[in-house]
Amino acid sequence: MEKDKFVWPEGIKKTKLRKKVIEILQNAKFPMSAMEILSAVKEDESPVWISTIYRILEIFAEKDVIIKTSVIENGTAVYELNKHEHTHYAVCIGCHKIIPMENCPIHAFEPKMLENDFHVLGHKLEMYGYCKNCYPN
Amino acid sequence: MEKDKFVWPEGIKKTKLRKKVIEILQNAKFPMSAMEILSAVKEDESPVWISTIYRILEIFAEKDVIIKTSVIENGTAVYELNKHEHTHYAVCIGCHKIIPMENCPIHAFEPKMLENDFHVLGHKLEMYGYCKNCYPN
């Protein structure tokens, strides 16, 4: 299993900051919030602003190379590289870690709802609970 | 099938505003945001503030008679009476209407994830797409 090579999208400039953001996301085990990315970036560099991080994430998301996921639990969006997989997440109530799941039960699921003729485009599934570090006792 | 009688929780005062909020939620077809509830309340009454609505919703949610659901799509929370049912939602991309679904595919679903020993307490499932009014063409 070879690691995907990241393809820099056309028409957007390669700046030090953008390269760093991508690098951070490449090394990230879990989806990260803008704030977390900012902290990771700031380690060495001169001043970086959260608004710039948001702009970078937004432009990469538009180019479809990263995925923005808004997690229900705390209203904060998290970002990860788009590996073109269908993924859902488990969210730890204790430490707020977001853990991707590898399977999805929604294939061939026929939702029944009050409103007929709802045209389903996609779905989000989120499990919540405790990760092994946070599980009480 | 008889309509659930709403049981006023102990230890909280019956004010005109609170009764009105509950009444609005009893008549609501779909979960409502604080803003929508405010609009519904304001029809006749003297000034009502959104912070008060939030406080009312919060206290009822604590008492477990209403349910707060934060929807992924736009980060806005919606509220509905707690009918003690397990429910998921479909969200319209066009008008942001939130439509409860009557079935759930997650029973007996065994999530596989990178982190073993994740202790699942519950889940959220959200379908998105277009309701019949918003479906393009």
Place this chain on the structure above:
DNA sequence: ATTACTGCAAAGCATTTGCAGACTG
């Protein structure tokens, strides 16, 4: 009469936007 509740103002947090100077191709 207590204590809880509400109007109102202001703060908080994640995110977005505007602008002028700095950097990339």
Place this chain on the structure above:
DNA sequence: CAGTCTGCAAATGCTTTGCAGTAAT
């Protein structure tokens, strides 16, 4: 050097909090 990026400041949208006067038991 032209157009794109970024630092920075300020605005936005949803939600929360503080306080003092008002209403419910």
